[in-house]
Amino acid sequence: MQSPFRRSTLAALRGFALSEQAITLIPSAADYRRCLLEQIASATRRIYIIALYLQQDEAGQEILDALYAAKQARPHLDIRVLVDWFRAQRGLIGAGRQPGNSAWYQAQHLEYEQEVPVYGVPVQTRELFGVLHLKGSVIDDNVLYTGASINNVYLHKQDKYRLDRYHLIHSAALADSFVDLVQREIIASPAVHRLDLPQPPTSRSLRGEIRAFRGQLKRAAYDTSTGITDNGELRITPLLGVGPRNALNRTICDLIASSESQLTICTPYFNLPVAVTREVNRALKRGVKVDIIIGDKTANDFFIPPQEPFKVISALPYLYEISLRRFTRKHQAAIARQRLNVHLWKDGDNTFHLKGIWIDERYTLLTGNNLNPRAFNLDLENALLIDDPQGQWRQPRAEEVAHLMQHTRRVGHFEELQTLADYPEGVHKFLRRVSRVRIERLLYRIL
Numbered sequence: 001m002q003s004p005f006r007r008s009t010l011a012a013l014r015g016f017a018l019s020e021q022a023i024t025l026i027p028s029a030a031d032y033r034r035c036l037l038e039q040i041a042s043a044t045r046r047i048y049i050i051a052l053y054l055q056q057d058e059a060g061q062e063i064l065d066a067l068y069a070a071k072q073a074r075p076h077l078d079i080r081v082l083v084d085w086f087r088a089q090r091g092l093i094g095a096g097r098q099p100g101n102s103a104w105y106q107a108q109h110l111e112y113e114q115e116v117p118v119y120g121v122p123v124q125t126r127e128l129f130g131v132l133h134l135k136g137s138v139i140d141d142n143v144l145y146t147g148a149s150i151n152n153v154y155l156h157k158q159d160k161y162r163l164d165r166y167h168l169i170h171s172a173a174l175a176d177s178f179v180d181l182v183q184r185e186i187i188a189s190p191a192v193h194r195l196d197l198p199q200p201p202t203s204r205s206l207r208g209e210i211r212a213f214r215g216q217l218k219r220a221a222y223d224t225s226t227g228i229t230d231n232g233e234l235r236i237t238p239l240l241g242v243g244p245r246n247a248l249n250r251t252i253c254d255l256i257a258s259s260e261s262q263l264t265i266c267t268p269y270f271n272l273p274v275a276v277t278r279e280v281n282r283a284l285k286r287g288v289k290v291d292i293i294i295g296d297k298t299a300n301d302f303f304i305p306p307q308e309p310f311k312v313i314s315a316l317p318y319l320y321e322i323s324l325r326r327f328t329r330k331h332q333a334a335i336a337r338q339r340l341n342v343h344l345w346k347d348g349d350n351t352f353h354l355k356g357i358w359i360d361e362r363y364t365l366l367t368g369n370n371l372n373p374r375a376f377n378l379d380l381e382n383a384l385l386i387d388d389p390q391g392q393w394r395q396p397r398a399e400e401v402a403h404l405m406q407h408t409r410r411v412g413h414f415e416e417l418q419t420l421a422d423y424p425e426g427v428h429k430f431l432r433r434v435s436r437v438r439i440e441r442l443l444y445r446i447l
Contacts, residue, residue, distance in 0.1 A: 007258045011230035015237030016173040020392040025400050026166035029156035039139040040066045046078040048138040048179055053087045055151035056104040063150050071114040085120035086127035088195050105196040118196040122210045123380045133379040135368035138179050141172040147355050147368040162351040177222045177238055185220040189213045217242045234392050237385040244377050259283050259359045264291040266354035270324040271372040284334050295352025296344045297321045310426025318427050321417055328414035343408035362388055364397055
Protein backbone atom coordinates (compact mmCIF):
# COMPACT_ATOMS: atom_id res chain seq x y z
CA MET A 1 0.00 0.00 0.00
CA GLN A 2 1.09 3.55 -0.66
CA SER A 3 1.61 5.91 2.23
CA PRO A 4 -1.48 8.10 2.91
CA PHE A 5 0.88 10.71 4.33
CA ARG A 6 2.76 10.98 1.03
CA ARG A 7 -0.45 11.45 -0.97
CA SER A 8 -1.72 14.08 1.47
CA THR A 9 1.62 15.90 1.21
CA LEU A 10 1.35 15.97 -2.58
CA ALA A 11 -2.28 17.12 -2.40
CA ALA A 12 -1.24 20.05 -0.19
CA LEU A 13 1.12 21.45 -2.85
CA ARG A 14 -0.24 24.60 -4.47
CA GLY A 15 -0.54 24.51 -8.25
CA PHE A 16 -2.21 26.32 -11.11
CA ALA A 17 -5.43 25.02 -12.62
CA LEU A 18 -5.19 23.84 -16.23
CA SER A 19 -7.53 22.71 -18.95
CA GLU A 20 -6.58 19.47 -20.67
CA GLN A 21 -5.97 21.46 -23.86
CA ALA A 22 -3.39 23.66 -22.10
CA ILE A 23 -0.58 21.08 -22.47
CA THR A 24 0.78 20.24 -25.91
CA LEU A 25 3.25 17.40 -26.38
CA ILE A 26 5.97 18.19 -28.91
CA PRO A 27 7.10 14.85 -30.40
CA SER A 28 10.70 15.44 -31.47
CA ALA A 29 13.78 17.63 -31.19
CA ALA A 30 13.27 19.03 -34.69
CA ASP A 31 9.62 19.84 -33.90
CA TYR A 32 10.76 21.55 -30.69
CA ARG A 33 13.22 23.72 -32.63
CA ARG A 34 10.46 24.75 -35.04
CA CYS A 35 8.07 25.45 -32.16
CA LEU A 36 10.65 27.56 -30.32
CA LEU A 37 11.35 29.63 -33.44
CA GLU A 38 7.61 30.11 -34.09
CA GLN A 39 7.01 31.18 -30.50
CA ILE A 40 9.88 33.69 -30.61
CA ALA A 41 8.65 35.15 -33.93
CA SER A 42 5.11 35.63 -32.59
CA ALA A 43 5.99 36.98 -29.11
CA THR A 44 4.35 40.27 -28.18
CA ARG A 45 5.47 40.93 -24.55
CA ARG A 46 8.29 38.80 -23.20
CA ILE A 47 10.80 36.08 -24.04
CA TYR A 48 12.81 34.43 -21.25
CA ILE A 49 15.12 31.66 -22.50
CA ILE A 50 16.66 29.50 -19.76
CA ALA A 51 19.18 26.77 -20.57
CA LEU A 52 22.39 25.25 -19.31
CA TYR A 53 24.01 26.64 -22.45
CA LEU A 54 23.35 28.40 -25.74
CA GLN A 55 26.03 27.02 -28.04
CA GLN A 56 27.87 28.78 -30.83
CA ASP A 57 26.85 26.53 -33.71
CA GLU A 58 24.21 26.59 -36.45
CA ALA A 59 21.27 25.93 -34.12
CA GLY A 60 22.51 28.39 -31.52
CA GLN A 61 23.01 31.05 -34.19
CA GLU A 62 19.51 30.42 -35.54
CA ILE A 63 17.95 30.94 -32.09
CA LEU A 64 20.03 34.03 -31.28
CA ASP A 65 19.28 35.54 -34.71
CA ALA A 66 15.57 34.95 -34.07
CA LEU A 67 15.79 36.72 -30.70
CA TYR A 68 17.54 39.74 -32.23
CA ALA A 69 15.02 39.81 -35.10
CA ALA A 70 12.12 39.76 -32.64
CA LYS A 71 13.68 42.60 -30.66
CA GLN A 72 14.28 44.63 -33.80
CA ALA A 73 10.68 44.13 -34.96
CA ARG A 74 9.22 44.88 -31.51
CA PRO A 75 11.69 46.94 -29.44
CA HIS A 76 9.38 46.90 -26.41
CA LEU A 77 9.83 43.11 -26.01
CA ASP A 78 11.34 42.07 -22.68
CA ILE A 79 13.97 39.52 -23.77
CA ARG A 80 16.36 37.78 -21.36
CA VAL A 81 18.60 34.75 -21.86
CA LEU A 82 19.94 32.86 -18.83
CA VAL A 83 22.81 30.35 -19.08
CA ASP A 84 25.29 28.82 -16.68
CA TRP A 85 28.13 31.25 -15.86
CA PHE A 86 30.97 28.73 -16.01
CA ARG A 87 29.72 26.64 -18.92
CA ALA A 88 29.45 29.78 -21.07
CA GLN A 89 33.08 30.75 -20.46
CA ARG A 90 34.84 27.51 -21.29
CA GLY A 91 35.17 25.41 -24.41
CA LEU A 92 33.82 21.92 -24.99
CA ILE A 93 35.22 19.18 -22.77
CA GLY A 94 38.23 17.58 -24.40
CA ALA A 95 38.49 20.21 -27.16
CA GLY A 96 41.46 22.09 -25.73
CA ARG A 97 41.59 25.78 -24.87
CA GLN A 98 38.67 27.70 -26.38
CA PRO A 99 37.20 31.13 -25.62
CA GLY A 100 33.74 29.76 -24.82
CA ASN A 101 30.32 30.94 -25.90
CA SER A 102 30.58 34.22 -23.98
CA ALA A 103 32.99 35.60 -26.62
CA TRP A 104 30.35 34.86 -29.24
CA TYR A 105 27.62 36.58 -27.19
CA GLN A 106 29.82 39.69 -26.99
CA ALA A 107 30.50 39.66 -30.73
CA GLN A 108 26.78 39.36 -31.47
CA HIS A 109 26.05 42.24 -29.09
CA LEU A 110 28.41 44.47 -31.09
CA GLU A 111 26.94 43.36 -34.42
CA TYR A 112 23.28 44.13 -33.69
CA GLU A 113 21.72 47.48 -32.87
CA GLN A 114 19.20 46.02 -30.42
CA GLU A 115 20.10 44.40 -27.08
CA VAL A 116 19.43 40.77 -26.14
CA PRO A 117 20.93 40.43 -22.64
CA VAL A 118 22.59 37.11 -21.85
CA TYR A 119 23.03 36.54 -18.11
CA GLY A 120 25.56 34.13 -16.66
CA VAL A 121 24.25 32.44 -13.50
CA PRO A 122 26.88 31.00 -11.11
CA VAL A 123 25.29 28.42 -8.81
CA GLN A 124 28.56 27.54 -7.08
CA THR A 125 32.11 28.92 -6.98
CA ARG A 126 33.24 26.05 -9.26
CA GLU A 127 31.35 24.38 -12.11
CA LEU A 128 32.25 20.92 -10.77
CA PHE A 129 30.17 21.57 -7.65
CA GLY A 130 26.98 22.99 -9.15
CA VAL A 131 25.52 24.49 -12.33
CA LEU A 132 22.37 26.24 -13.52
CA HIS A 133 20.14 23.29 -14.40
CA LEU A 134 16.84 25.18 -14.50
CA LYS A 135 14.52 24.36 -17.40
CA GLY A 136 11.57 26.15 -18.94
CA SER A 137 11.49 29.13 -21.28
CA VAL A 138 8.67 31.70 -21.11
CA ILE A 139 7.23 33.30 -24.22
CA ASP A 140 4.27 35.56 -23.45
CA ASP A 141 1.89 33.29 -21.48
CA ASN A 142 3.43 30.00 -22.65
CA VAL A 143 6.07 27.87 -20.94
CA LEU A 144 8.20 25.68 -23.19
CA TYR A 145 9.55 23.00 -20.87
CA THR A 146 12.32 20.59 -21.87
CA GLY A 147 15.57 19.20 -20.51
CA ALA A 148 17.33 20.21 -23.74
CA SER A 149 19.95 22.91 -24.03
CA ILE A 150 20.44 24.81 -27.30
CA ASN A 151 22.83 23.39 -29.89
CA ASN A 152 22.78 21.34 -33.07
CA VAL A 153 22.23 17.94 -31.50
CA TYR A 154 19.64 19.02 -28.91
CA LEU A 155 17.62 20.76 -31.63
CA HIS A 156 18.31 18.17 -34.40
CA LYS A 157 19.65 20.88 -36.67
CA GLN A 158 21.86 18.49 -38.62
CA ASP A 159 22.09 14.70 -38.89
CA LYS A 160 21.98 13.69 -35.21
CA TYR A 161 19.59 14.33 -32.34
CA ARG A 162 19.53 13.97 -28.55
CA LEU A 163 16.15 12.66 -27.42
CA ASP A 164 14.42 14.64 -24.68
CA ARG A 165 10.89 15.54 -23.57
CA TYR A 166 9.21 18.68 -24.90
CA HIS A 167 6.01 20.29 -23.60
CA LEU A 168 4.28 23.56 -24.46
CA ILE A 169 2.09 24.70 -21.56
CA HIS A 170 -0.32 27.61 -21.89
CA SER A 171 -0.79 29.16 -18.46
CA ALA A 172 -0.43 32.85 -17.68
CA ALA A 173 -0.12 32.08 -13.95
CA LEU A 174 2.66 29.55 -14.49
CA ALA A 175 4.51 31.84 -16.90
CA ASP A 176 4.23 34.74 -14.43
CA SER A 177 5.59 32.52 -11.65
CA PHE A 178 8.61 31.55 -13.76
CA VAL A 179 9.37 35.16 -14.71
CA ASP A 180 8.87 36.35 -11.13
CA LEU A 181 11.47 33.85 -9.86
CA VAL A 182 13.99 34.90 -12.51
CA GLN A 183 13.55 38.59 -11.77
CA ARG A 184 13.29 38.35 -7.97
CA GLU A 185 15.84 35.65 -7.13
CA ILE A 186 18.28 35.47 -10.04
CA ILE A 187 18.78 38.58 -12.17
CA ALA A 188 18.59 40.83 -9.10
CA SER A 189 21.53 39.02 -7.45
CA PRO A 190 24.96 40.75 -7.37
CA ALA A 191 26.44 37.36 -8.37
CA VAL A 192 24.67 37.40 -11.77
CA HIS A 193 26.24 39.38 -14.61
CA ARG A 194 25.72 39.84 -18.31
CA LEU A 195 28.00 37.81 -20.56
CA ASP A 196 27.14 39.66 -23.75
CA LEU A 197 28.94 42.78 -22.49
CA PRO A 198 32.75 43.06 -22.64
CA GLN A 199 34.95 42.27 -19.66
CA PRO A 200 32.57 40.54 -17.25
CA PRO A 201 33.99 40.21 -13.71
CA THR A 202 36.16 37.22 -12.93
CA SER A 203 34.73 34.25 -11.07
CA ARG A 204 37.36 34.70 -8.37
CA SER A 205 36.21 38.27 -7.69
CA LEU A 206 32.61 37.05 -7.22
CA ARG A 207 33.22 34.24 -4.72
CA GLY A 208 31.54 36.03 -1.82
CA GLU A 209 28.54 37.04 -3.92
CA ILE A 210 28.22 33.51 -5.33
CA ARG A 211 28.19 31.93 -1.86
CA ALA A 212 25.53 34.41 -0.72
CA PHE A 213 23.54 33.73 -3.91
CA ARG A 214 23.58 29.97 -3.33
CA GLY A 215 22.38 30.50 0.24
CA GLN A 216 19.58 32.69 -1.07
CA LEU A 217 18.57 30.08 -3.66
CA LYS A 218 18.23 27.43 -0.94
CA ARG A 219 15.43 29.55 0.55
CA ALA A 220 13.83 30.44 -2.80
CA ALA A 221 10.64 29.02 -4.27
CA TYR A 222 8.21 29.71 -7.08
CA ASP A 223 5.35 31.97 -6.05
CA THR A 224 2.22 29.79 -6.16
CA SER A 225 0.12 31.94 -3.81
CA THR A 226 -2.54 32.37 -6.50
CA GLY A 227 -2.66 28.62 -7.05
CA ILE A 228 -4.88 25.94 -5.53
CA THR A 229 -4.38 22.78 -3.50
CA ASP A 230 -5.95 19.50 -4.64
CA ASN A 231 -9.59 20.06 -5.55
CA GLY A 232 -10.01 17.14 -7.92
CA GLU A 233 -9.05 19.13 -11.01
CA LEU A 234 -6.05 19.09 -13.35
CA ARG A 235 -3.28 21.38 -12.03
CA ILE A 236 0.44 22.02 -12.42
CA THR A 237 2.94 22.88 -9.67
CA PRO A 238 6.40 24.42 -10.26
CA LEU A 239 9.10 23.16 -7.89
CA LEU A 240 12.61 24.43 -7.19
CA GLY A 241 15.56 22.85 -5.41
CA VAL A 242 19.27 23.26 -4.75
CA GLY A 243 21.36 21.47 -2.14
CA PRO A 244 20.53 18.44 0.00
CA ARG A 245 17.02 17.81 1.37
CA ASN A 246 15.36 20.49 -0.73
CA ALA A 247 11.65 20.69 -1.56
CA LEU A 248 12.05 19.19 -5.04
CA ASN A 249 14.02 16.21 -3.71
CA ARG A 250 11.37 15.57 -1.05
CA THR A 251 8.58 15.74 -3.61
CA ILE A 252 10.35 13.24 -5.88
CA CYS A 253 10.64 10.79 -2.98
CA ASP A 254 7.02 11.45 -1.96
CA LEU A 255 5.89 10.72 -5.51
CA ILE A 256 7.65 7.36 -5.65
CA ALA A 257 6.43 6.49 -2.13
CA SER A 258 2.85 7.26 -3.16
CA SER A 259 2.83 4.81 -6.09
CA GLU A 260 0.21 2.07 -5.90
CA SER A 261 0.37 0.17 -9.18
CA GLN A 262 2.72 1.76 -11.71
CA LEU A 263 5.99 3.69 -11.53
CA THR A 264 7.93 4.77 -14.62
CA ILE A 265 11.28 6.57 -14.37
CA CYS A 266 13.47 8.07 -17.11
CA THR A 267 17.09 9.02 -16.51
CA PRO A 268 20.06 9.29 -18.90
CA TYR A 269 22.65 8.51 -16.20
CA PHE A 270 21.75 5.53 -14.00
CA ASN A 271 23.16 6.57 -10.66
CA LEU A 272 20.14 6.97 -8.38
CA PRO A 273 20.51 8.81 -5.05
CA VAL A 274 20.20 6.62 -1.96
CA ALA A 275 16.82 8.15 -1.08
CA VAL A 276 15.40 7.37 -4.53
CA THR A 277 16.83 3.83 -4.56
CA ARG A 278 15.25 3.21 -1.15
CA GLU A 279 11.79 4.29 -2.38
CA VAL A 280 12.09 2.26 -5.61
CA ASN A 281 13.02 -0.83 -3.56
CA ARG A 282 10.00 -0.25 -1.31
CA ALA A 283 7.74 0.17 -4.33
CA LEU A 284 8.93 -3.18 -5.72
CA LYS A 285 8.31 -4.86 -2.35
CA ARG A 286 4.71 -3.65 -2.19
CA GLY A 287 4.01 -4.95 -5.69
CA VAL A 288 4.27 -1.82 -7.81
CA LYS A 289 5.19 -2.47 -11.44
CA VAL A 290 8.36 -0.45 -12.11
CA ASP A 291 9.61 0.57 -15.55
CA ILE A 292 12.95 2.34 -15.94
CA ILE A 293 13.91 3.82 -19.31
CA ILE A 294 17.65 4.45 -19.71
CA GLY A 295 19.93 5.11 -22.61
CA ASP A 296 22.25 2.32 -23.70
CA LYS A 297 25.80 3.26 -22.77
CA THR A 298 26.54 3.92 -26.44
CA ALA A 299 23.63 6.43 -26.46
CA ASN A 300 25.14 8.40 -23.59
CA ASP A 301 26.30 11.90 -24.52
CA PHE A 302 29.71 11.15 -22.93
CA PHE A 303 30.29 7.96 -24.94
CA ILE A 304 33.36 7.89 -27.17
CA PRO A 305 33.76 4.95 -29.60
CA PRO A 306 36.50 2.51 -28.49
CA GLN A 307 38.51 3.10 -31.67
CA GLU A 308 39.02 6.75 -30.68
CA PRO A 309 41.70 7.86 -28.17
CA PHE A 310 40.69 7.33 -24.52
CA LYS A 311 39.58 10.35 -22.49
CA VAL A 312 38.65 10.22 -18.81
CA ILE A 313 35.17 11.59 -19.53
CA SER A 314 34.50 8.58 -21.79
CA ALA A 315 34.55 6.28 -18.75
CA LEU A 316 31.31 7.74 -17.41
CA PRO A 317 28.87 5.64 -19.51
CA TYR A 318 30.65 2.52 -18.27
CA LEU A 319 30.38 3.67 -14.65
CA TYR A 320 26.63 4.09 -15.15
CA GLU A 321 26.39 0.60 -16.67
CA ILE A 322 28.24 -0.85 -13.66
CA SER A 323 25.70 0.85 -11.39
CA LEU A 324 22.82 -0.50 -13.48
CA ARG A 325 24.24 -4.03 -13.45
CA ARG A 326 24.45 -3.99 -9.65
CA PHE A 327 20.84 -2.81 -9.43
CA THR A 328 19.49 -5.40 -11.88
CA ARG A 329 21.47 -8.20 -10.25
CA LYS A 330 19.91 -7.35 -6.89
CA HIS A 331 16.42 -7.33 -8.44
CA GLN A 332 16.77 -10.22 -10.88
CA ALA A 333 13.78 -12.02 -9.34
CA ALA A 334 11.58 -8.96 -9.98
CA ILE A 335 12.90 -8.77 -13.55
CA ALA A 336 12.04 -12.45 -14.09
CA ARG A 337 8.47 -11.81 -12.88
CA GLN A 338 8.29 -8.63 -15.03
CA ARG A 339 7.68 -6.55 -11.94
CA LEU A 340 10.81 -4.62 -12.83
CA ASN A 341 11.38 -3.73 -16.48
CA VAL A 342 14.60 -2.00 -17.50
CA HIS A 343 14.41 -0.61 -21.04
CA LEU A 344 17.63 0.38 -22.84
CA TRP A 345 17.21 2.99 -25.58
CA LYS A 346 19.37 3.07 -28.72
CA ASP A 347 18.71 4.62 -32.13
CA GLY A 348 21.78 4.61 -34.34
CA ASP A 349 24.32 7.27 -33.35
CA ASN A 350 21.74 9.45 -31.61
CA THR A 351 21.83 10.12 -27.88
CA PHE A 352 19.42 9.95 -24.95
CA HIS A 353 18.63 12.74 -22.48
CA LEU A 354 15.24 11.83 -20.99
CA LYS A 355 14.27 12.64 -17.42
CA GLY A 356 10.97 12.29 -15.61
CA ILE A 357 8.59 10.25 -13.50
CA TRP A 358 5.08 8.88 -14.07
CA ILE A 359 3.07 7.62 -11.07
CA ASP A 360 0.01 5.40 -11.56
CA GLU A 361 -2.36 7.26 -13.92
CA ARG A 362 -2.32 10.48 -11.92
CA TYR A 363 1.04 12.21 -11.50
CA THR A 364 3.54 13.25 -14.18
CA LEU A 365 6.83 14.98 -13.36
CA LEU A 366 8.49 17.08 -16.04
CA THR A 367 12.05 17.87 -15.01
CA GLY A 368 15.64 18.37 -16.04
CA ASN A 369 16.69 16.57 -12.84
CA ASN A 370 18.86 13.57 -13.73
CA LEU A 371 17.78 11.74 -10.55
CA ASN A 372 21.39 11.31 -9.49
CA PRO A 373 23.41 12.51 -6.47
CA ARG A 374 24.69 15.55 -8.36
CA ALA A 375 21.15 16.72 -9.11
CA PHE A 376 20.05 16.04 -5.53
CA ASN A 377 22.98 17.86 -3.90
CA LEU A 378 24.79 20.28 -6.22
CA ASP A 379 22.90 21.71 -9.20
CA LEU A 380 20.04 24.22 -9.24
CA GLU A 381 17.08 22.16 -10.46
CA ASN A 382 13.39 22.62 -11.11
CA ALA A 383 10.37 20.58 -12.18
CA LEU A 384 6.71 20.77 -13.09
CA LEU A 385 4.37 18.35 -11.33
CA ILE A 386 1.14 17.61 -13.21
CA ASP A 387 -1.64 16.27 -10.98
CA ASP A 388 -4.47 14.70 -12.98
CA PRO A 389 -6.91 13.10 -10.48
CA GLN A 390 -9.71 12.63 -13.03
CA GLY A 391 -7.56 11.27 -15.84
CA GLN A 392 -8.32 14.20 -18.17
CA TRP A 393 -4.81 14.08 -19.61
CA ARG A 394 -4.48 10.27 -19.57
CA GLN A 395 -4.35 9.65 -23.33
CA PRO A 396 -1.59 12.15 -24.25
CA ARG A 397 0.35 10.95 -21.21
CA ALA A 398 0.16 7.31 -22.37
CA GLU A 399 1.08 8.34 -25.91
CA GLU A 400 4.21 10.09 -24.66
CA VAL A 401 5.40 7.04 -22.73
CA ALA A 402 4.74 4.80 -25.73
CA HIS A 403 6.66 7.22 -27.96
CA LEU A 404 9.61 7.24 -25.56
CA MET A 405 9.63 3.45 -25.47
CA GLN A 406 10.41 3.31 -29.17
CA HIS A 407 13.94 2.08 -29.92
CA THR A 408 14.18 0.33 -26.53
CA ARG A 409 14.90 -3.28 -25.62
CA ARG A 410 14.06 -4.89 -22.30
CA VAL A 411 16.87 -6.29 -20.16
CA GLY A 412 15.77 -9.84 -19.38
CA HIS A 413 18.76 -10.73 -17.19
CA PHE A 414 21.52 -8.72 -15.51
CA GLU A 415 24.15 -10.80 -17.35
CA GLU A 416 23.09 -9.08 -20.59
CA LEU A 417 24.97 -6.02 -19.30
CA GLN A 418 28.72 -5.98 -19.76
CA THR A 419 31.30 -6.19 -16.97
CA LEU A 420 34.64 -4.48 -16.46
CA ALA A 421 36.41 -7.32 -18.30
CA ASP A 422 34.41 -6.53 -21.46
CA TYR A 423 35.31 -2.84 -21.62
CA PRO A 424 37.89 -1.24 -23.95
CA GLU A 425 41.44 -1.30 -22.62
CA GLY A 426 41.65 2.38 -21.72
CA VAL A 427 38.34 2.30 -19.85
CA HIS A 428 39.27 -0.96 -18.13
CA LYS A 429 42.59 0.39 -16.86
CA PHE A 430 41.10 3.67 -15.66
CA LEU A 431 38.20 2.08 -13.78
CA ARG A 432 40.47 -0.47 -12.12
CA ARG A 433 42.77 2.34 -11.01
CA VAL A 434 40.02 4.55 -9.54
CA SER A 435 38.49 1.52 -7.82
CA ARG A 436 41.79 0.72 -6.11
CA VAL A 437 42.14 4.24 -4.72
CA ARG A 438 38.41 4.49 -3.83
CA ILE A 439 37.71 7.47 -6.11
CA GLU A 440 34.80 5.66 -7.75
CA ARG A 441 32.37 6.64 -4.98
CA LEU A 442 33.36 10.32 -5.33
CA LEU A 443 32.82 10.20 -9.10
CA TYR A 444 29.30 8.83 -8.60
CA ARG A 445 28.52 11.83 -6.37
CA ILE A 446 29.70 14.64 -8.63
CA LEU A 447 29.25 13.38 -12.22
